[in-house]
Amino acid sequence: MIPGALREAVARDGETIVYVPRERLLDVMTWLKETPGQDFDYLVDVTAVEYRDRERPLEIVYFLRSLKRRADLRVKVELQASEDLWVDSVWGLWRGADWLEREVFDMFGVTFRGHPDLRRILMWETYAEGYPLRKSFPLRGRFSRAEQVRQALNANPEAHYSLEELSIADAAGDLPDEMRDRLRRGERGVIPEPPSSS
Amino acid sequence: MKRVGEVHSSNYLLAKFHDLVDWAVNSSRANSLWPMPFGTACCAIEFMATAASRFDFARFGMERQAFSPRQADVLICAGRLPFKLAPVIRRIYDQMPQPKWVISMGACASTGGIFDNYSMVQGIDTIVPVDVYVPGCPPRPEGLLYGILLLHKKIKGESLFDAVRRRDEQPLDEKGLRLPPETIDEISEPFGNSVHQFRSS
Numbered sequence: 001m002i003p004g005a006l007r008e009a010v011a012r013d014g015e016t017i018v019y020v021p022r023e024r025l026l027d028v029m030t031w032l033k034e035t036p037g038q039d040f041d042y043l044v045d046v047t048a049v050e051y052r053d054r055e056r057p058l059e060i061v062y063f064l065r066s067l068k069r070r071a072d073l074r075v076k077v078e079l080q081a082s083e084d085l086w087v088d089s090v091w092g093l094w095r096g097a098d099w100l101e102r103e104v105f106d107m108f109g110v111t112f113r114g115h116p117d118l119r120r121i122l123m124w125e126t127y128a129e130g131y132p133l134r135k136s137f138p139l140r141g142r143f144s145r146a147e148q149v150r151q152a153l154n155a156n157p158e159a160h161y162s163l164e165e166l167s168i169a170d171a172a173g174d175l176p177d178e179m180r181d182r183l184r185r186g187e188r189g190v191i192p193e194p195p196s197s198s
Numbered sequence: 199m200k201r202v203g204e205v206h207s208s209n210y211l212l213a214k215f216h217d218l219v220d221w222a223v224n225s226s227r228a229n230s231l232w233p234m235p236f237g238t239a240c241c242a243i244e245f246m247a248t249a250a251s252r253f254d255f256a257r258f259g260m261e262r263q264a265f266s267p268r269q270a271d272v273l274i275c276a277g278r279l280p281f282k283l284a285p286v287i288r289r290i291y292d293q294m295p296q297p298k299w300v301i302s303m304g305a306c307a308s309t310g311g312i313f314d315n316y317s318m319v320q321g322i323d324t325i326v327p328v329d330v331y332v333p334g335c336p337p338r339p340e341g342l343l344y345g346i347l348l349l350h351k352k353i354k355g356e357s358l359f360d361a362v363r364r365r366d367e368q369p370l371d372e373k374g375l376r377l378p379p380e381t382i383d384e385i386s387e388p389f390g391n392s393v394h395q396f397r398s399s
Contacts, residue, residue: 123317124282132316141316145386146379148316149324152284154374 005031017074025077026088032064032073033093040064040073043094046101048108050081050135060087060110079110089115107133124155126174216359227271227297228353229259231346234270234294236287239277241304241336248339258346267293272349273326276336278306279319288370291326297365299353301345302328305335310386320386324377327368 005024010017020028032040044063051058057078064073079085089112091097101112102121109131112118119125123132128151129142141148233255237245248255249263264270267290279287291300302322305311308331310320319325329352332345357363370376377385 129316137316139315140388144379144383145320145324146375146382148281149284149319149382150373150375150379152281152319153288153325153370153376155282155285 015072015074017076019076019078022077022079022087025075026090028075029062029090029093032075039066039068040071042067043090043096043100044072046090046097046104048104048110048133050108050133052135054081054135057081058085058108058110060104062090084111085109086111086113088113089118091115107131109134126151126155126176216357220357220359223358224354224356228350231258231260231271231299231349232262232264232269233260234264234267234273234290235276236273236290237276238279238283239304239306241276241307244336244339245274245276245303245342248342253339253343255343255346258343258350260346267291268295270294271297272299272301274301274303274342275307275322276303278304278311278313279322279325280317281319282317284319284325287322288325296367297356299329299349299365300326301330301332301342301349303332303342303345304337305333308333311335314388324382324385326376 005020005028006018007021008019010019018028032038042065044065045061046063047061049059049061058081060077060079062075062077064075065071066073077087079087085108087110089097089101091101091112092114098115098117099121101115102118104110105112105115105118106120106122120127130137132141143151235242235245235249247253249260260272267273271294273287273291273294275287291298300322302308306313306318307322308328310318314320322328330345330349332341334341337345355363356365368376373379375382
């Protein structure tokens with residue numbers, strides 16, 4: 001395997017969890033998918049966990065399965081919640097990561113670098129209260145109920161179906177700036193790199 | 199005051215005429231309601247049971263379910279309503295022709311129920327005017343039938359000639375709200391198990 005890529009491996013209750021530093025995630029995932037004898041050809045799920053214990057890092061969890069070998073593997077990437085939350089997208093390896101990573105982005109605010117179309121999937125595009133599954137997010141949201149009702153009633157649901165439709169919809173005015181720029185460039189969208197990447 | 203026996207009294211005749219028209223119109227309306235089912239969760243299962251042969255709300259004149267809002271009289275919201283669906287149900291309500299009624303079926307549609315969180319409308323009466331609230335989680339079909347009968351009773355008490363008892367259009371105000379913001383905040387207050395939680399927690 002790739003030297004230095006494995007931080008820690010835990011085998012418990014017949015399940016294997018592998019901890020990987022985020023810089024090496026793409027190498028490890030490519031190796032896991034393409035090496036004969038590994039053959040993890042199916043990405044079951046991508047999700048994230050933030051623990052109530054503030055010292056514990058936020059984890060991005062990948063569930064892999066090899067249909068050939070009938071084997072499962074769990075890969076985890078630990079992110080410090082105080083730093084920039086980003087990992088590399090595995091969309092290039094498994095196309096199914098598209099919506100899974102969008103959901104993690106929507107709920108936790110984790111940026112997946114190289115994702116072709118990273119935008120909210122469960123909440124609407126103009127949702128402004130933050131990322132609901134973060135521990136810092138209040139259960140009832142940040143706005144008052146009246147404000148939430150006002151924003152919901154004034155939303156234009158048809159305007160937010162797809163980027164292609166968005167470019168001609170009359171709701172183009174209330175989109176986030178960076179998204180409008182992407183539309184103006186006529187591309188399906190590449191999320192710009194965060195300025196403070198280390 | 200004129201004598202009771204005076205047949206040519208215009209007051210007397212006019213009042214009876216109003217009552218007759220109201221009786222005819224309201225009976226027709228109440229006994230042939232066309233429901234627009236808006237099922238979002240488990241209440242919709244009970245709604246389907248109510249529509250099916252054992253309970254069969256066609257017995258109460260709801261023979262035809264209108265899956266188009268333009269041909270419906272009563273909107274039955276069965277299930278919890280997330281904020282993402284709020285403009286959808288409002289548009290469906292706006293597309294229904296007058297006169298129209300709304301039944302809020304179940305705890306979640308009526309109050310938000312157990313979903314006292316960031317994503318859920320705390321009662322559809324913040325979005326559309328509601329005539330009958332059916333409690334339950336979910337209500338049994340008998341409960342929904344009882345709600346429908348209550349709606350019949352309410353419809354039969356309406357009057358075309360009385361501005362108070364007439365059904366008028368209830369559009370959104372200029373801010374796009376049905377109720378004043380203070381009222382929405384007040385009726386969305388936490389209740390039940392969640393009274394000890396606060397917005398900042």
